[in-house]
Each structure stands twice: as C-alpha cells, then as structure tokens.
Amino acid sequence: MAIRKIRVEGDPILYKTSKEVSAMTNRNRELIEDMLDTMYEANGVGLAAPQIGVLKRIVVIDVSEEGNEPMVLINPVIVEKDGEQTGSEGCLSVPGKHGIVTRAEHVICSALDENMKERKIEGTGLLARAIQHELDHLEGVIYTSKVEGDLMENGEED
Ligand code: NI
Numbered sequence: 001m002a003i004r005k006i007r008v009e010g011d012p013i014l015y016k017t018s019k020e021v022s023a024m025t026n027r028n029r030e031l032i033e034d035m036l037d038t039m040y041e042a043n044g045v046g047l048a049a050p051q052i053g054v055l056k057r058i059v060v061i062d063v064s065e066e067g068n069e070p071m072v073l074i075n076p077v078i079v080e081k082d083g084e085q086t087g088s089e090g091c092l093s094v095p096g097k098h099g100i101v102t103r104a105e106h107v108i109c110s111a112l113d114e115n116m117k118e119r120k121i122e123g124t125g126l127l128a129r130a131i132q133h134e135l136d137h138l139e140g141v142i143y144t145s146k147v148e149g150d151l152m153e154n155g156e157e158d
Helices: 026-041 125-138
Strands: 046-048 058-061 071-082 085-089 097-103 106-112 118-124 148-153
Touching: 026 046, 026 058, 046 125, 058 125, 071 118, 071 125, 085 125, 097 125, 106 125, 118 125
Parallel strands: none
Antiparallel strands: 046 058, 058 071, 071 106, 085 097, 097 148, 106 118
C-alpha cells in the first residue's frame, strides 16, 4: 500500500494511450491497491492508472458517499450509452479547477475486475460521468478539452 504521486496537466504521460492488461500479476495487484489508496487520500471519486504514471488500462472508481464501494475496471469498454447530462466536473490531475462538461446520462461498461472476471457495470448520473471521464484518461484525454465555456477556479460561481 502506498500513495503515489498524481501527475498533473502538462505531464506528457497524461496525453498517451494506455495499453491493455493481459494478466493479473502481483505488480498489477499492487498498482490497483496504490491507485485506491491514492484516490481516497486525494478525496477523488475516480483515478486512472496514467494519472500515477502507468500506461495501463486500469481505472478505479468510488462514487459512494461513504467511500467504501471501490470498483476496479480493467480494459473497460463502453458498450452502450444514451441520454445526456451537463454538469460540473473536476479531475485530480487538474487541481483546484472545474468546468462544465456534457456527457451521456447512462452507460453500460464492460470490464474485467481485479480477478480478471468479466463484468458489466451500468451507471447513471455521477457514476456514468465518472466512467466516461476515467475512460477518457486511458485515451490520453483530459476533461479540460471538453469543457464548455471557461475552466473555473474552485470556489468560483458556476
Ligand atoms: Ni481525471
């Protein structure tokens, strides 16, 4: 268990495409543990491996209020999406800022869990937004490229 350094906007690794994970190794298990530790420490609702400098298609998400429902998505793919939501979004790699982004309201995501078992995750609202945001990181995309209007400082009016 370890907290890893979160890469911030401007770091070249955040703009690269991550590679598929082919097997669950001790190294990957440790990576996932560290991703969860790092996300919780930073009070985030999601973190993608490239954000801690590892170009692997692994994402962790926890949108629960208590922060005790971690989801691990390996090689995730959105297989269905519909509807639309427009709302405020932030990112641990863009500290102190937020912006308005339009995303699908509902998604179904196919992924492997930490035991490399295939699962489907269905989400609406915040979970759907988090899935779409984190999967973008695996393609080297940061939400700031999708912001409508200006990026705002936290504390500033929307
Ligand atoms: Ni992010």
